[in-house]
Amino acid sequence: MITLLNDLRQIVGAPHVLTHEDPATDLSAWERDWRQRAHGRALAVVRPGSTAEVAAVVKACAAAGASIVPQGGNTGLVVGSVPDDSGTQVVLSLTRLNAVRDIDGANLTMTVEAGCVLQTLQETAEKAGFLFPLSLAAEGSCTIGGNLAANAGGTQVVRYGNARELCLGLEVVTAQGEVWHGLTGLRKDNTGYDLRDLFIGSEGTLGIITAATMKLYPLPAATLTAWAAVPSLETAVALLGLAHQHLGAGLTGFEVMGQFALSLVAKHFPQQRVPLWEDSPYCVLLENSDSESEAHARAQFERLLETAFENGVVSDAVVAESLQQAHQLWHIRESIPLAQAEEGLNIKHDISIPVSSIPAFCAETDALLEREIPGVRLVNFGHLGDGNLHYNVQAPADGDPKAFLREQEARVNTLVFDAVARFEGSISAEHGIGSLKVDKLPHYKDPVALALMRSIKQALDPQNLLNPGRVLTR
Amino acid sequence: MITLLNDLRQIVGAPHVLTHEDPATDLSAWERDWRQRAHGRALAVVRPGSTAEVAAVVKACAAAGASIVPQGGNTGLVVGSVPDDSGTQVVLSLTRLNAVRDIDGANLTMTVEAGCVLQTLQETAEKAGFLFPLSLAAEGSCTIGGNLAANAGGTQVVRYGNARELCLGLEVVTAQGEVWHGLTGLRKDNTGYDLRDLFIGSEGTLGIITAATMKLYPLPAATLTAWAAVPSLETAVALLGLAHQHLGAGLTGFEVMGQFALSLVAKHFPQQRVPLWEDSPYCVLLENSDSESEAHARAQFERLLETAFENGVVSDAVVAESLQQAHQLWHIRESIPLAQAEEGLNIKHDISIPVSSIPAFCAETDALLEREIPGVRLVNFGHLGDGNLHYNVQAPADGDPKAFLREQEARVNTLVFDAVARFEGSISAEHGIGSLKVDKLPHYKDPVALALMRSIKQALDPQNLLNPGRVLTR
Numbered sequence: 001m002i003t004l005l006n007d008l009r010q011i012v013g014a015p016h017v018l019t020h021e022d023p024a025t026d027l028s029a030w031e032r033d034w035r036q037r038a039h040g041r042a043l044a045v046v047r048p049g050s051t052a053e054v055a056a057v058v059k060a061c062a063a064a065g066a067s068i069v070p071q072g073g074n075t076g077l078v079v080g081s082v083p084d085d086s087g088t089q090v091v092l093s094l095t096r097l098n099a100v101r102d103i104d105g106a107n108l109t110m111t112v113e114a115g116c117v118l119q120t121l122q123e124t125a126e127k128a129g130f131l132f133p134l135s136l137a138a139e140g141s142c143t144i145g146g147n148l149a150a151n152a153g154g155t156q157v158v159r160y161g162n163a164r165e166l167c168l169g170l171e172v173v174t175a176q177g178e179v180w181h182g183l184t185g186l187r188k189d190n191t192g193y194d195l196r197d198l199f200i201g202s203e204g205t206l207g208i209i210t211a212a213t214m215k216l217y218p219l220p221a222a223t224l225t226a227w228a229a230v231p232s233l234e235t236a237v238a239l240l241g242l243a244h245q246h247l248g249a250g251l252t253g254f255e256v257m258g259q260f261a262l263s264l265v266a267k268h269f270p271q272q273r274v275p276l277w278e279d280s281p282y283c284v285l286l287e288n289s290d291s292e293s294e295a296h297a298r299a300q301f302e303r304l305l306e307t308a309f310e311n312g313v314v315s316d317a318v319v320a321e322s323l324q325q326a327h328q329l330w331h332i333r334e335s336i337p338l339a340q341a342e343e344g345l346n347i348k349h350d351i352s353i354p355v356s357s358i359p360a361f362c363a364e365t366d367a368l369l370e371r372e373i374p375g376v377r378l379v380n381f382g383h384l385g386d387g388n389l390h391y392n393v394q395a396p397a398d399g400d401p402k403a404f405l406r407e408q409e410a411r412v413n414t415l416v417f418d419a420v421a422r423f424e425g426s427i428s429a430e431h432g433i434g435s436l437k438v439d440k441l442p443h444y445k446d447p448v449a450l451a452l453m454r455s456i457k458q459a460l461d462p463q464n465l466l467n468p469g470r471v472l473t474r
Numbered sequence: 475m476i477t478l479l480n481d482l483r484q485i486v487g488a489p490h491v492l493t494h495e496d497p498a499t500d501l502s503a504w505e506r507d508w509r510q511r512a513h514g515r516a517l518a519v520v521r522p523g524s525t526a527e528v529a530a531v532v533k534a535c536a537a538a539g540a541s542i543v544p545q546g547g548n549t550g551l552v553v554g555s556v557p558d559d560s561g562t563q564v565v566l567s568l569t570r571l572n573a574v575r576d577i578d579g580a581n582l583t584m585t586v587e588a589g590c591v592l593q594t595l596q597e598t599a600e601k602a603g604f605l606f607p608l609s610l611a612a613e614g615s616c617t618i619g620g621n622l623a624a625n626a627g628g629t630q631v632v633r634y635g636n637a638r639e640l641c642l643g644l645e646v647v648t649a650q651g652e653v654w655h656g657l658t659g660l661r662k663d664n665t666g667y668d669l670r671d672l673f674i675g676s677e678g679t680l681g682i683i684t685a686a687t688m689k690l691y692p693l694p695a696a697t698l699t700a701w702a703a704v705p706s707l708e709t710a711v712a713l714l715g716l717a718h719q720h721l722g723a724g725l726t727g728f729e730v731m732g733q734f735a736l737s738l739v740a741k742h743f744p745q746q747r748v749p750l751w752e753d754s755p756y757c758v759l760l761e762n763s764d765s766e767s768e769a770h771a772r773a774q775f776e777r778l779l780e781t782a783f784e785n786g787v788v789s790d791a792v793v794a795e796s797l798q799q800a801h802q803l804w805h806i807r808e809s810i811p812l813a814q815a816e817e818g819l820n821i822k823h824d825i826s827i828p829v830s831s832i833p834a835f836c837a838e839t840d841a842l843l844e845r846e847i848p849g850v851r852l853v854n855f856g857h858l859g860d861g862n863l864h865y866n867v868q869a870p871a872d873g874d875p876k877a878f879l880r881e882q883e884a885r886v887n888t889l890v891f892d893a894v895a896r897f898e899g900s901i902s903a904e905h906g907i908g909s910l911k912v913d914k915l916p917h918y919k920d921p922v923a924l925a926l927m928r929s930i931k932q933a934l935d936p937q938n939l940l941n942p943g944r945v946l947t948r
Contacts, residue, residue, distance in 0.1 A: 191915060452669055
């Protein structure tokens, strides 16, 4: 291992190889995951400054048989980017690869290195007069390489898709330390297998993404936000259908929030003044992005909401009058996780269900959980436009949250995941598998799919060097 | 082989196994490719009626070591769906698997079997009140399974993407005759590697697609078509930028047509009355799909064209006044291939280039070809919105088209493809590789990508049973 460390220092320069040899060096930022569920111990944290250095690092690790944990902003939610506790793994941090290599306005593309922070990309695009629509809670610190490795979702998926749909080309270092030069800004390229999408979402287990060519969109002329109270989840789904019909691709956000989730925001952040929640089981946040004007966006929203009232799909609604009001409404939505935390630990799920089945899924699963755990409280909210719910389970009001988590998590997960399976949903909509769900996957994934995944892993990384134990166990 | 034929008859029923044993049986429809470039000889044409039968056929072929050529509508343009002339391959025709299994309006999805004809799907969706946007010349006879295997493109890609972007889930029979049950209507599902996109575009070499869950869209309230004369390709690209900005996602079509291409339509189909072509090097066809109304779509078009006039980006333009006029304009665009054929055989290319580089690519490549082959005529047209050109090369006016094709095709291909490579384009934008370009691929594809593709083929189809010799040679 001493030889390996020397090799790594040769490749990236001694200041960019961090180890525990120096007792003053604190590697926690790289060794501990975002939600503090795991704290591993790395042999070294290596910070290459170029794609060629990444390739050389991989070759050196392969030669030494040391496995590699690629890492971006380390904001993942499934323990997929921190080392295990063996002290033998190399954390390969990509944050020094942070150049915007090119913006091609006429082609609506931007070529960026893996370590670029998502928010920087949003800002860079906007400065150039374009929209880069990927948007999620960790955008201030997550990196585009991590977003692609995890196929991140977020709030704009209903219109623009996941990270996958925003990517046209990749540069990837393979498990053999070769560089695939697959950066392309082409919308159409049928010359062989789709390697791009194989690496996207593979969580660093098949190759290391070092750069990407991403799509840009024209900046909308206006973006408006509305907040609607709906009598039921069924009507929330009906409102989604009406919104698709009325707004077309203008519909860029459609979030649903359950009454209990909003009550927690009202309780813990009373200054936020949550509208319309008290008389409605669910509220919906809608966003309309318009290529014409604010007046046009407003007229469209009004027509949509009028129709929705007439059909009994919406019981009350407000349209934000200013950008500030719009931000306030989004802020309420984004405060739900914080309000939950104030209420005490809970059991989190990131599931997806076909939109049409969401009402039945929730009715059945809510009832099941209430029967199994009397008094249980459900913090149900999420991206209804893409069928993605953060269906979180909170201890009864008089219960001890920590004990609840400890004693009920496994059982609740099984109850929820089994229900997800019955409704043909996914046990991980946007967060991925990592280590956290790797033991669950074989139970819920089609066995032929699992066998295909294993064949591919074996073919591309026969030494099992890249992020071993994530996505797939051996 | 007699045992295999008996097994196949057992599986699908004797009437669905067609062979040359009966001299009255004509297998040309399955053995000859669409453009009549190849006419192979099959051991048998097998027409299973269910996914289970497809799986059983694959197992029987694998046991006998007989390779399989999956086939849909057999309308591909790169000789990818007909047998070789060995008389040993089994053509597996999927046309009997033609059920629409499900339409889920609230989820905006449709689950269909591989053998469904594309136009049937468009009509089925429309009857249910939705748009299925994939649209291409062969839509009356191509199948969705073939569209997915080839990742078909067409005229709506600028808004809706290729076949790949329209697919959410697949059912696939593997090379081992196992069934992957991957039909899902989920917009978000991060539970492992993206097998779906690996099978899409793999041209039947990795697995056999038997069914798919496809996205539906709301039907637009109005679709308008405009025809604009532009002073140059540079201004055509500038017009595209303006159209993105003004129409946003309303821009559903953006086709460019060179003057010589339009002159051929005017010459051979004078009844079509091609507008504005005589004084312009290029014309552009634009389509605006609006979720609001025809009046709104028209006002938007007018604003766009006004701005374009003011900026000198457009020299003249017409907006279709009726659906009939719109069809006439599209019909002119679609008549270019037929007009070319009237003029005589030519050398066809299906290339893509980053949109921003298309003017420079055409200037350089036009000049190169004119220098190398004095008097050569360029039929340049295509889907400029996605950077996809059908850059076709026609014999000089006084030349013999057949001799030209015979003597110049290889040389012209090399000149054009080398130019494509210099501009970071693709030698196959939407048609695929098949047999036709399989020898070209190693020269133009990144060697690491090729090695990855070979590893994947080896891992998923180690016996090389599925469509051997397509996409990859051994």
